Amino acid sequence: xxxxxxxxxxxxxxxxxxxxxxxxxxxxxxxxxxxxxxxxxxxxxxxxxxxxxxxxxxxxxxxxxxxxxxxxxxxxxxxxxxxxxxxxxxxxxxxxxxxxxxxxxxxxxxxxxxxxxxxxxxxxxxxxxxxxxxxxxxxxxxxxxxxxxxxxxxxxxxxxxxxxxxxxxxxxxxxxxxxxxxxxxxxxxxxxxxxxxxxxxxxxxxxxxxxxxxxxxxxxxxxxxxxxxxxxxxxxxxxxxxxxxxxxxxxxxxxxxxxxxxxxxxxxxxxxxxxxxxxxxxxxxxxxxxxxxxxxxxxxxxxxxxxxxxxxxxxxxxxxxxxxxxxxxxxxxxxxxxxxxxxxxxxxxxxxxxxxxxxxxxxxxxxxxxxxxxxxxxxxxxxxxxxxxxxxxxxxxxxxxxxxxxxxxxxxxxxxxxxxxxxxxxxxxxxxxxxxxxxxxxxxxxxxxxxxxxxxxxxxxxxxxxxxxxxx
Amino acid sequence: xxxxxxxxxxxxxxxxxxxxxxxxxxxxxxxxxxxxxxxxxxxxxxxxxxxxxxxxxxxxxxxxxxxxxxxxxxxxxxxxxxxxxxxxxxxxxxxxxxxxxxxxxxxxxxxxxxxxxxxxxxxxxxxxxxxxxxxxxxxxxxxxxxxxxxxxxxxxxxxxxxxxxxxxxxxxxxxxxxxxxxxxxxxxxxxxxxxxxxxxxxxxxxxxxxxxxxxxxxxxxxxxxxxxxxxxxxxxxxxxxxxxxxxxxxxxxxxxxxxxxxxxxxxxxxxxxxxxxxxxxxxxxxxxxxxxxxxxxxxxxxxxxxxxxxxxxxxxxxxxxxxxxxxxxxxxxxxxxxxxxxxxxxxxxxxxxxxxxxxxxxxxxxxxxxxxxxxxxxxxxxxxxxxxxxxxxxxxxxxxxxxxxxxxxxxxxxxxxxxxxxxxxxxxxxxxxxxxxxxxxxxxxxxxxxxxxxxxxxxxxxxxxxxxxxxx
Numbered sequence: 001x002x003x004x005x006x007x008x009x010x011x012x013x014x015x016x017x018x019x020x021x022x023x024x025x026x027x028x029x030x031x032x033x034x035x036x037x038x039x040x041x042x043x044x045x046x047x048x049x050x051x052x053x054x055x056x057x058x059x060x061x062x063x064x065x066x067x068x069x070x071x072x073x074x075x076x077x078x079x080x081x082x083x084x085x086x087x088x089x090x091x092x093x094x095x096x097x098x099x100x101x102x103x104x105x106x107x108x109x110x111x112x113x114x115x116x117x118x119x120x121x122x123x124x125x126x127x128x129x130x131x132x133x134x135x136x137x138x139x140x141x142x143x144x145x146x147x148x149x150x151x152x153x154x155x156x157x158x159x160x161x162x163x164x165x166x167x168x169x170x171x172x173x174x175x176x177x178x179x180x181x182x183x184x185x186x187x188x189x190x191x192x193x194x195x196x197x198x199x200x201x202x203x204x205x206x207x208x209x210x211x212x213x214x215x216x217x218x219x220x221x222x223x224x225x226x227x228x229x230x231x232x233x234x235x236x237x238x239x240x241x242x243x244x245x246x247x248x249x250x251x252x253x254x255x256x257x258x259x260x261x262x263x264x265x266x267x268x269x270x271x272x273x274x275x276x277x278x279x280x281x282x283x284x285x286x287x288x289x290x291x292x293x294x295x296x297x298x299x300x301x302x303x304x305x306x307x308x309x310x311x312x313x314x315x316x317x318x319x320x321x322x323x324x325x326x327x328x329x330x331x332x333x334x335x336x337x338x339x340x341x342x343x344x345x346x347x348x349x350x351x352x353x354x355x356x357x358x359x360x361x362x363x364x365x366x367x368x369x370x371x372x373x374x375x376x377x378x379x380x381x382x383x384x385x386x387x388x389x390x391x392x393x394x395x396x397x398x399x400x401x402x403x404x405x406x407x408x409x410x411x412x413x414x415x416x417x418x419x420x421x422x423x424x425x426x427x428x429x430x431x432x433x434x435x436x437x438x439x440x441x442x443x444x445x446x447x448x449x450x451x452x453x454x455x456x457x458x459x460x461x462x463x464x465x466x467x468x469x470x471x472x
Numbered sequence: 473x474x475x476x477x478x479x480x481x482x483x484x485x486x487x488x489x490x491x492x493x494x495x496x497x498x499x500x501x502x503x504x505x506x507x508x509x510x511x512x513x514x515x516x517x518x519x520x521x522x523x524x525x526x527x528x529x530x531x532x533x534x535x536x537x538x539x540x541x542x543x544x545x546x547x548x549x550x551x552x553x554x555x556x557x558x559x560x561x562x563x564x565x566x567x568x569x570x571x572x573x574x575x576x577x578x579x580x581x582x583x584x585x586x587x588x589x590x591x592x593x594x595x596x597x598x599x600x601x602x603x604x605x606x607x608x609x610x611x612x613x614x615x616x617x618x619x620x621x622x623x624x625x626x627x628x629x630x631x632x633x634x635x636x637x638x639x640x641x642x643x644x645x646x647x648x649x650x651x652x653x654x655x656x657x658x659x660x661x662x663x664x665x666x667x668x669x670x671x672x673x674x675x676x677x678x679x680x681x682x683x684x685x686x687x688x689x690x691x692x693x694x695x696x697x698x699x700x701x702x703x704x705x706x707x708x709x710x711x712x713x714x715x716x717x718x719x720x721x722x723x724x725x726x727x728x729x730x731x732x733x734x735x736x737x738x739x740x741x742x743x744x745x746x747x748x749x750x751x752x753x754x755x756x757x758x759x760x761x762x763x764x765x766x767x768x769x770x771x772x773x774x775x776x777x778x779x780x781x782x783x784x785x786x787x788x789x790x791x792x793x794x795x796x797x798x799x800x801x802x803x804x805x806x807x808x809x810x811x812x813x814x815x816x817x818x819x820x821x822x823x824x825x826x827x828x829x830x831x832x833x834x835x836x837x838x839x840x841x842x843x844x845x846x847x848x849x850x851x852x853x854x855x856x857x858x859x860x861x862x863x864x865x866x867x868x869x870x871x872x873x874x875x876x877x878x879x880x881x882x883x884x885x886x887x888x889x890x891x892x893x894x895x896x897x898x899x900x901x902x903x904x905x906x907x908x909x910x911x912x913x914x915x916x917x918x919x920x921x922x923x924x925x926x927x928x929x930x931x932x933x934x935x936x937x938x939x940x941x942x943x944x
Contacts, residue, residue, distance in 0.1 A: 103824070103826065105708070105712065105825065105826050106824055106825040108824070149661065152659050152661075156658065160636075161659060163665070163668075164636070173916055173920055175919075177915070177919065178916055179914060179917055179920070180914045180917075181914060181917060183892060183893075183894065184824040184825075184892065185822045185823070185824065185856060185892075185893065185894050186628065186822065186825075186855040186856055186857070187624055187628065187633060187822045187852075187856065187894065187897040187898050188822060188894035188896075188897065189621065189622050189672055189896045189897060189898055189899065189900045189901070190894055190895065190901060190908075190909055190912075190913060191672075191901060191909055191913065191918075191940075192669060192672065192673055192677070192920075192921045192924060193622075193635070193668050193669065194917055194920055196635075196665050196669070197664060197665065197669055197924075199665070200661055200663075200664065200665050201664055205664070217715065217716065217719065236577075240577065243689065244689065245762075246762075247689065247720070247762050290717075290718075290719050350658065350659045350660060352575070352578055352580070352655075352656040352657065353577065354575065354578050380659075383658040383659050384657060384659065385658070385659045420656065420657075421655075421657065422655065422659065422660035422662055423662065424660075424661045424662045425657070425660065425661060426659050426661055427661065428661045429663060433662070437662055437663055440662075441662060441663065442651060442652045443649070444645055444649035444651045445651055445652075445663065445666055446663075447647075447649065448645060448651070448664075448928060449663050449664045449666070451927040451928055452664060452924055452927055452928070454927065455924055455926065456924070467663055468663075
């Protein structure tokens with residue numbers, strides 16, 4: 001059983017930690033972007049070094065006080081707030097934001113957990129390298145949270161998920177020991193891979209304090225195009241065609257539905273829309289090529305062959321970096337537009353690549369049996385990852401459909417499960433999908449997860465209630 | 473405490489398993505390539521399905537009988553034999569060798585654990601795809617063992633280690649439950665990544681029975697070159713130059729020392745050597761390019777720029793696939809030539825890329841303080857992974873140096889450790905490096921590994937004594 005933070009506990013920590021570790025708990029630390037959960041108060045601590053994190057964790061373990069690790073606060077599944085249970089320590093990594101080292105010749109960068117993703121990208125860029133992880137919240141998300149949730153984003157197709165971009169971690173384990181695993185090695189087969197266990201564990205098995213990150217060369221030439229496709233099947237065939245012609249040069253391949261453009265027009269008129277009249281479906285293709293290649297010509301060649309094959313009906317090829325940025329601004333503004341409309345239910349799902357058309361074809365009619373909705377389906381189709389979000393009709397609000405939310409979610413997730421997919425592709429489980437994991441998760445996997453959690457965190461102090469239900 | 477296999481235990485299993493599961497235990501199952509360990513007898517079982525594996529594991533868990541999972545028997549650290557302790561079950565996956573499915577449009581192949589690596593490569597090839605994992609023992613190694621040891625090989629530079637090529641696994645856990653994790657997804661953030669935990673666990677946390685493997689497009693054009701370089705630093709600079717010019721098209725980048733060619737001439741005269749007089753150091757560069765590119769021209773351009781920069785003094789560019797195969801035959805024959813000479817001590821190490829020259833510069837003089845040896849240093853320099861093997865002088869045998877083996881190993885491994893490297897880059901820990909892991913491993917990592925092992929395998933039946941010392 002956990003106990004709440006007390007005055008005595010806080011006083012004891014004040015005697016052991018520098019003054020700088022104590023910050024005022026402002027409301028921002030208790031909110032999350034989708035407004036589903038409201039964190040309770042507690043003790044906010046901002047350690048400045050791994051050893052200070054360890055000191056805090058040891059104190060919490062001894063007193064059985066829960067710890068909520070806090071990165072940039074951008075997570076979408078409520079993993080950064082603790083709404084129930086005894087008041088916890090909220091442990092923000094914001095003071096640990098140093099880029100400890102950059103090794104351009106090795107394509108490695110060492111960042112502390114509190115470094116903001118955009119800062120890591122900038123530090124890599126200043127060294128003539130690319131840190132390829134890129135997502136809508138990169139201006140706020142911190143690298144520790146990005147790793148703890150194994151974030152995805154738009155460049156997974158070419159460069160992999162967050163876990164694929166991490167060579168080693170430093171972390172504080174639930175017993176307060178420091179895992180010194182910041183190796184800059186491409187190969188290291190010395191025992192169980194704790195890095196991959198902590199990545200994606202959402203702070204429930206320890207606190208990542210720093211990471212050795214993998215960099216890539218900056219592509220000499222970049223380009224982008226929007227191409228109108230008849231539907232998801234044509235999008236997949238276009239992807240295969242693009243990869244066949246351009247190989248690893250295809251950095252991103254994003255599907256968008258017209259609904260997203262309509263939402264942008266309605267809620268974010270400042271975003272300039274590329275199409276006069278948006279097609280029902282389109283893809284945003286991004287290329288990163290070598291010095292000898294011309295992205296616009298490459299995309300023109302792709303479009304010509306795709307048009308010949310009947311896969312595309314219209315296309316816009318960026319003629320400048322500004323135009324490419326404008327295409328991306330459209331894509332990256334979709335989540336905020338969605339938030340302004342107010343989804344009844346949002347789904348971050350993945351299915352095997354070839355099952356995408358079937359998923360989209362079946363999900364709409366299945367939902368229509370529950371009620372009438374607007375659906376914005378978009379996402380990283382090259383990774384089999386869709387954001388399938390369900391909205392009220394114009395004039396209605398999400399509150400009008402509150403009673404249907406459970407049925408909508410079950411409808412979408414049951415279909416995903418039937419197609420061999422995942423009910424959380426890139427956002428994680430957090431608090432939001434604990435039930436889903438119990439419902440759809442493999443029983444042997446769940447049992448093993450519980451055994452690992454109990455072994456490494458017997459008091460259950462690390463991010464209680466996230467991923468696994470906290471013991472009653 | 474474990475108990476030995478008994479007649480009664482075997483009789484009980486005979487009543488529960490099909491006759492085909494019982495095979496004669498021939499001496500081959502008790503040997504390993506380097507002859508360091510001799511396995512004891514036991515009960516050989518060859519299950520034909522995951523459920524039969526589960527039945528065996530449950531019986532062993534109930535009776536506390538140890539299990540040694542057996543793939544192709546090609547491991548180099550003794551993980552496939554149990555020399556001491558109560559007689560175990562030797563569990564060979566050789567009957568589970570089906571390619572269950574190939575999904576070329578998704579770049580996925582599902583293989584059972586007993587499928588031989590070369591068979592997986594061939595099945596991918598028949599579907600117009602590449603399974604890029606490639607290593608000297610690919611004609612015997614089985615995919616389950618390849619994953620259990622997180623094998624590396626020559627294409628890691630471009631395509632990653634075994635773990636990077638695995639999307640999902642089916643496995644039997646130490647309690648006999650079946651982990652159904654054969655998802656064909658690029659993104660799946662639903663809880664702890666047990667796939668990455670079992671990959672590299674060398675059979676100590678369960679038995680992998682099948683895997684969803686990631687395929688790649690077959691490069692349209694391939695090419696290879698041997699280039700003489702002045703030394704390791706020049707090799708690294710040549711690598712940077714090659715990647716800058718050719719990007720992901722560089723599939724492999726292997727360093728070889730003249731000593732290896734001398735060993736080939738001495739022990740394998742049937743291997744045709746490419747150089748009339750081998751340079752002290754050379755690299756084998758392998759390219760996989762798109763349809764529009766010419767590998768030989770690309771390599772000529774690279775050579776010209778490298779020569780201009782003073783990095784290369786001589787070069788051989790393959791003019792045909794046959795010549796490329798001949799270059800690779802030289803590289804792939806090195807391990808067997810080494811075995812025929814007979815190493816006193818072999819080291820599979822990695823260091824940060826930029827530390828390779830320092831490692832090589834310091835290791836030789838450090839060893840010279842112990843005695844006079846021949847050193848064959850070769851390997852995957854693009855991954856920071858060297859095979860640094862120490863041999864007796866001509867006319868001596870390894871037996872003459874038996875007393876120096878411990879000092880040699882400590883000398884090499886201490887230097888690796890000082891440079892932030894790994895004492896097992898791609899071969900794993902097995903039985904051979906249990907001591908090294910205790911000596912060089914991070915204490916927090918070791919404690920967490922022991923906690924995980926105890927939680928998932930409380931009776932300690934899975935590959936006892938591998939990676940972690942078996943409890944006394």
